[in-house]
Amino acid sequence: MSVDFTLLIPEFLLAGLAIGVLAVDMVLPARLNHRRNAIAASMAAVGMLAVLGYSLVDLRNIGETLYGQIYFVDRYALLFKALFLGTGVAVVLMSVEYVGKKLQNPGEYYALLVFSVLGSIMMASAGELLTAYIALELLSFSLYALVGLPRGDPRSAEAVTKYILIGAVSSAILLYGISLLYGTLGTTFFRFMDSPLAMFASQPTVIIGFAMVAAGLAFKLAVVPFHMWTPDAYEGAPTPVTAHLSVLSKAAAFALALRFFTEATQQSFHSWQMGIAVLAALTMTVGALVALTQTNIKRLLAYSSITQAGFVIVGLVAIGDAIGGGVQNQAAANAVILHLVGYAFTTLAAFMVVVTVEAHSGRELIADYAGLARRSPLAAMVMASALLSLAGLPIFAGFVTKFFLFTAAAEAGLLWLVVVAALASLVSLYYYLRIVRQMYLVKPEGGSAAIVFPRLSTVTMLGLFGGMVFVGIYPGPILDAAEAATHVLGPFVSR
């Protein structure tokens, strides 16, 4: 077992980048102080893009593992690396205006963003529970700090308190579950857990341990009934951080969950399947119904992200056949990844609008979107498209990705779950349309002066919009990449 540290070059580069960005606050000469934000932001964005480029170009190490399957450098990790770095860059771009106005030390903000991306990448690469746990903590701690960064803002303080407390409890539960599993199975490696998990599936310690691991992940994914922290944290956090939370931390937890379930529960998946399916149904329904009554756009998007997580779990459940047997359905895994990509574009686009509107008016109620179409046709169009995409309407990403997810679920014999999901989509359409109505049909309150965005915001917005439409009308390339990625998991038994 030789240890080849060159496998970790992208991770080392990212860590170095984070520290470098952090140093901007300290080492930059005073005469450049007014440029600190721009310098730190461009360092973070360009640095992450460079790491992304390096990872995509240097494929020599693809397929290697570190310390005998503790850490994977495979196409699955690569795909998520691309997704997380892309998300990171988008969040940096949407943060520039906010950070410039509200924060004293831009360096620490961007450094924490980079750290959280690093944590997510490690979560997608981990092949063993403790490594995954450490990666998860790196992500979580960065996010705690990010949520609480605006010092002296009481809402942010409240949000971070709740987030840390519940996050810590969930981490403890996760860790305890890991220890129980290790105690019974004698291993924490996903691949080696598979047979013993199937063999001892009815042992109380295994059941409790597995349930605790699942619950720990469920907290991070904001799965009902472990979702209570989400609306408060989303509302109180700085808006770009909310975007980061709803995309990066969810996608990272799903990346981990997908690898864990496909590798560690190859043979025993059916024992857990029905339980997870019920959670998925609950998550979709509660998320969709509670969102109906929200008046704050960030809370609404929080509940909508809960519903979306429910959809992804439908795909996660569908990797196994409901009639029996273990992990079989690669199409479901592909659909999960495709949905995550589409969701990332869509959610980031929506938040890009929320961020810019908030920067302009300082408000974040749905009522404040009245007449947005007259004040900024572009922002209204992007927002409306993103909402329709979340509702699952063509030509946007959500239509295709949901169609594939639900098809995969039906293939796994879970047609009832598809019915629940389709109904939840319908309910969600209603509240998304309410926002569209505000933007297009209601007259703006107090003056209809045009909202002028910085050019950077416009470009970011258009880029995300383009991605959303691309996934919506030509998902082929991304699905191919997803297929290559999930190919290393499993092995999926062909049906």
Added chain:
Amino acid sequence: MSYFETHVLESLIYLPMLVVVALVLIPGRYQTVVRWTGVGAGLLLLVGSIYAFWVFDYGADAETFQLIRVYPWVEQLGIDFRLGVDGIGVLMVLLTGIVSFASAIIALRRDDDQKPYYLLLYLLIAGVYGTFVSIDLFFLFFFYELAVVPMFLLIGIWGSSSTYATFARTKEYGAMKLVIMLVGGSVLVWVAIIAIYVQVGLGTFDILTLQEAISGGALSPTFQRIVFPLVMVGFGVLAGLWPFHTWSPDGHVAAPTSVSMLHAGVLMKLGAFGIIRVGMTLLPGGMGDWALVLFILATANVIYGAIAAMAQTDLKYVIGYSSVSHMGYVLMGIATMDPLGLTGAALQMFSHGVMTALFFAAVGGIYDRTHTRDTMVLNGLASRMRWGTAFFIIAGLTSLGLPGLSGFIAELMVFIGAFRTEPWLGVLGVIGAAITAVYMLRLIARVFFGPRSRDWDRLPDLSRTEWIAASALVIPIMFVGIYPQPFLRVLSPAVDALVAGLGGA
């Protein structure tokens, strides 16, 4: 096949999409360019649709589905961008071309920023064409949903709210009700499509392959019996199937004229078309089991719609309910599962589409000038608005089934089909036609003839653009009425194939 012949169907989808992109890029201050783009594209679509109808092979031994194009899209799931039309599809393409052209002209306004309006209108048209020419279930559903969404903004922004003696209907209400009910229907369709795909288990969404497998017994009778109602109700919502029709009159009333034209003219046909393309083709056994239920509901459509129309005092509500009633004939023809009844249904889809667009064009013309649609206030318009009156009366006579106009032949065939299968329900259908004659003639007499009140003394007649649009709609009505053979010939192989499929189940 010539280049045009090969690519005509996809062009009919790409062209409206291109118009959408072009309109995004054209700066809003060039309103003239926007208007020319909007109208010019409508004309191109009309030409393209007529061309598609023209090149379709009428020969008795020709293939049922023609002009087929296949572009691989997502191979993992067996989804292809697969286009093709049978006789019914190509007739619907022609209808869409005619109505799109007319409504693109009617949409012209001088005083407004027309860019977003045309943009959404063409998005809608792209969805309509796509649904009619897709022979892949995924894309059929894709375009079906695409056609629904723009309605929300088209009605919500440019629609009109109305207050009546006892109630009020805002445009927001109409728009929201319409979209939620239609998407609710499409949720059922969604589940049905996925269930069919999985149950057949061939890993393809290709309708023709699925059809072949299903006629070989790939779907059990029980499965078909359970899934067919999803398709029937899901698509039925859009077709105005009683009792799921309630969005339709409210939507029509709230919508601006050109949207009403498209909406009643082609959008509602999507629902009936979906029942034929998905329900009848892929679930022949379920169709057989549920035909009587569909028949009864369709009869309810006819009678209920006609009686409700009789009670309305708003011109648009009259037309809205008469649409519900006339869509009943379409559904009735489908439910007969009889060659004549089905041909009548398809012809009625075409006839009603053109006729109702003409209705709304005339009503829109009247409303723009009088600012009211109240039949109690309007009177004696004939002496002022000659053309408006003429067009409305042509539409009215078509709707009550006057021989020589398109409605007669279509309804006659539906009735013959109905008498062959369920005579008593057929009788009720004929009674519905009689009620139509009563309310339509009464309405025409009151609004256009009789004494004219002072208010309407200076009423101008239809403008030249409105005249062009309405004429484009009158020509096909007369053509079908006088010389229906080409239409019957194009339909007969498709209908025979459908009936053969039903018999084989």
